Amino acid sequence: MARLQVRNAEKWFQRETGQPFKVLDGLSFEVREGCVTVLVGPSGCGKSTVLNAIVGLERLDRGELVFFNHDGQSQQRPLIGYVFQGPRLLPWKTVGDNVRLALRGAGVAREKWEDRVQRYLALVGLEEYVTQYPLYLSGGQRQRVGLARALAIESDLVLMDEPFASVDELTARQLRETTRRLCEQLHRTVLFVTHNLPEAAYMSDFVVALTARPACVEACIDNPLPCPRRWGPEIYRFAADLEAKLSLREEAEI
Amino acid sequence: MASSSHTRATVEMQQRDAVYPRESPLRRPAVGREIIGRILPPLMALVTVVALWWMVHLVFPRLLPSPLSTFRGAVRLLSEGGFFFHMIQSLRRVFVGSTVAMVFSVAVGIYMGTVVMGERFFQPLVVLGLTIPGLMWSLIAVMLFGINEIAPYFAVAVTIFPMLVINIWAGVKALDKELIDMSHVFHFSPWLKISQVIIPQLVPNIFAATRYGLGLAWKVVVVVEMFGTSNGVGYQVMKAYQIFDMEAVIAWTLTFVAAMILIEYGIINLVEQRVTAWRPKVEVWRR
Ligand SMILES: Nc1ncnc2c1ncn2[C@@H]1O[C@H](COP(=O)(O)OP(=O)(O)OP(=O)(O)O)[C@@H](O)[C@H]1O
Numbered sequence: 001m002a003r004l005q006v007r008n009a010e011k012w013f014q015r016e017t018g019q020p021f022k023v024l025d026g027l028s029f030e031v032r033e034g035c036v037t038v039l040v041g042p043s044g045c046g047k048s049t050v051l052n053a054i055v056g057l058e059r060l061d062r063g064e065l066v067f068f069n070h071d072g073q074s075q076q077r078p079l080i081g082y083v084f085q086g087p088r089l090l091p092w093k094t095v096g097d098n099v100r101l102a103l104r105g106a107g108v109a110r111e112k113w114e115d116r117v118q119r120y121l122a123l124v125g126l127e128e129y130v131t132q133y134p135l136y137l138s139g140g141q142r143q144r145v146g147l148a149r150a151l152a153i154e155s156d157l158v159l160m161d162e163p164f165a166s167v168d169e170l171t172a173r174q175l176r177e178t179t180r181r182l183c184e185q186l187h188r189t190v191l192f193v194t195h196n197l198p199e200a201a202y203m204s205d206f207v208v209a210l211t212a213r214p215a216c217v218e219a220c221i222d223n224p225l226p227c228p229r230r231w232g233p234e235i236y237r238f239a240a241d242l243e244a245k246l247s248l249r250e251e252a253e254i
Numbered sequence: 255m256a257s258s259s260h261t262r263a264t265v266e267m268q269q270r271d272a273v274y275p276r277e278s279p280l281r282r283p284a285v286g287r288e289i290i291g292r293i294l295p296p297l298m299a300l301v302t303v304v305a306l307w308w309m310v311h312l313v314f315p316r317l318l319p320s321p322l323s324t325f326r327g328a329v330r331l332l333s334e335g336g337f338f339f340h341m342i343q344s345l346r347r348v349f350v351g352s353t354v355a356m357v358f359s360v361a362v363g364i365y366m367g368t369v370v371m372g373e374r375f376f377q378p379l380v381v382l383g384l385t386i387p388g389l390m391w392s393l394i395a396v397m398l399f400g401i402n403e404i405a406p407y408f409a410v411a412v413t414i415f416p417m418l419v420i421n422i423w424a425g426v427k428a429l430d431k432e433l434i435d436m437s438h439v440f441h442f443s444p445w446l447k448i449s450q451v452i453i454p455q456l457v458p459n460i461f462a463a464t465r466y467g468l469g470l471a472w473k474v475v476v477v478v479e480m481f482g483t484s485n486g487v488g489y490q491v492m493k494a495y496q497i498f499d500m501e502a503v504i505a506w507t508l509t510f511v512a513a514m515i516l517i518e519y520g521i522i523n524l525v526e527q528r529v530t531a532w533r534p535k536v537e538v539w540r541r
């Protein structure tokens with residue numbers, strides 16, 4: 001069942017000269033409930049733009065976004081967890097307070113805050129950093145706080161924009177495993193952007209591949225690997241499959 | 255007995271070690287050196303000013319009283335009964351006027367920086383306000399409100415308002431859009447957005463505006479007090495002027511300057527350190 005459908009999305013931006021150019025060209029795909037949908041595509045094709053449109057930071061020029069509730073009826077845009085491409089933490093708030101503020105904004109009852117903060121920071125391995133300020137953390141640690149914040153509000157739709165790109169491979173593997181396990185167990189619906197194909201192979205239930213700009217859907221591929229996922233050679237085999245099917249080249253002209 | 259004090263000492267040592275572990279090359283800075291580093295430079299600045307003053311006094315003894323006799327005059331002022339009364343009157347006018355200006359300028363500055371129509375509306379008004387001298391506002395205020403407390407409050411607030419707005423407005427234009435987007439995604443209420451995301455980014459501008467505003471406010475207050483009130487430092491300076499008592503004029507000025515320095519170091523600096531504790535200290539050109 002679909003949680004979200006993107007229908008014929010079209011988006012134009014302007015260069016500094018005022019000349020308009022098309023970024024999204026009639027994009028249509030759906031995000032299935034309780035699944036991880038992975039969006040892959042060449043750099044600069046408009047993946048972040050799609051996510052920004054979904055959370056309402058950008059407005060589509062044509063086409064529509066339709067959100068569905070659990071009964072399959074369309075609804076208003078729900079609360080959405082978002083792991084941004086950068087950490088986007090408030091530097092004047094401690095790590096714990098950054099998560100707490102998101103909980104407060106999301107309308108989570110105050111009694112639950114401490115438990116959530118502890119639980120989700122522990123999940124990303126940062127339970128010791130609750131009272132630290134973000135500027136004293138490494139880049140990868142900050143990104144993990146961003147992940148904890150997006151998960152802590154326990155929205156059932158979560159968007160992740162290359163969340164592990166700035167984390168070392170071993171930590172990234174742990175985080176992928178944690179995130180994947182969380183989604184499988186709690187049936188979170190996730191839209192996950194990456195350009196790392198083994199990561200796409202491991203995380204996905206479903207892969208949506210975009211073409212270079214202006215982006216449209218090049219292919220939708222079901223992930224045949226069994227759940228729960230385990231890191232192993234079959235991941236790399238599927239990743240190679242994906243690579244063979246897709247034309248993940250850099251954008252041709254600026 | 256001896257053993258218990260010994261253990262207490264070891265515990266203290268261990269606690270200190272917990273902050274600065276023995277193997278760490280970072281050492282707690284020596285307290286004496288820290289204090290000297292903080293006090294010596296401003297003290298030298300002060301000494302330079304007094305030395306220059308003394309030299310001018312040696313050349314033109316009729317014109318300028320010596321620093322020493324002025325200082326004695328200031329001390330005499332302090333021991334007189336009315337001094338604190340007049341000082342408090344002036345300080346109150348400075349504070350009320352600048353606080354009013356501050357509140358309005360933060361609101362208008364945020365409005366100008368975020369709403370294009372607001373910017374277009376207020377920009378000519380701000381430029382207009384900048385060109386009107388404080389003396390003019392003081393005269394207008396006293397003529398409008400008469401000899402009462404509204405006049406100095408009004409004159410101060412209206413004079414410093416444009417300068418503060420310009421400062422805050424510049425800060426709002428430099429706000430980090432990504433953080434505001436983040437607050438939007440996590441459904442921050444308007445109050446949370448302003449208090450947790452926008453105002454903290456404006457802190458450097460607010461402090462600059464406060465320092466600038468207080469300095470300017472005091473100049474306006476003194477002017478208003480000269481003809482619009484019957485107490486305060488400006489009133490006393492005017493009285494001294496009428497009997498051509500140069501020493502008293504300078505002594506009053508000095509005490510007010512001292513009060514402002516106390517406010518700068520005793521309040522503003524401390525508050526600033528507190529609210530910017532999250533920021534690693536910038537030490538590019540320092541050793
Ligand atoms: N606010 C904007 N104004 C103008 N152009 C923009 C704006 N935001 C994005 N673009 C352009 O839109 C295109 C898509 O940007 P987007 O950030 O969505 O790419 P992406 O697929 O996320 O790339 P990456 O994988 O490198 O993160 C880029 O070519 C970029 O230059």
Ligand SMILES: [Mg+2]
Pocket residue numbers: 047048049085161
């Ligand atoms: Mg991107």
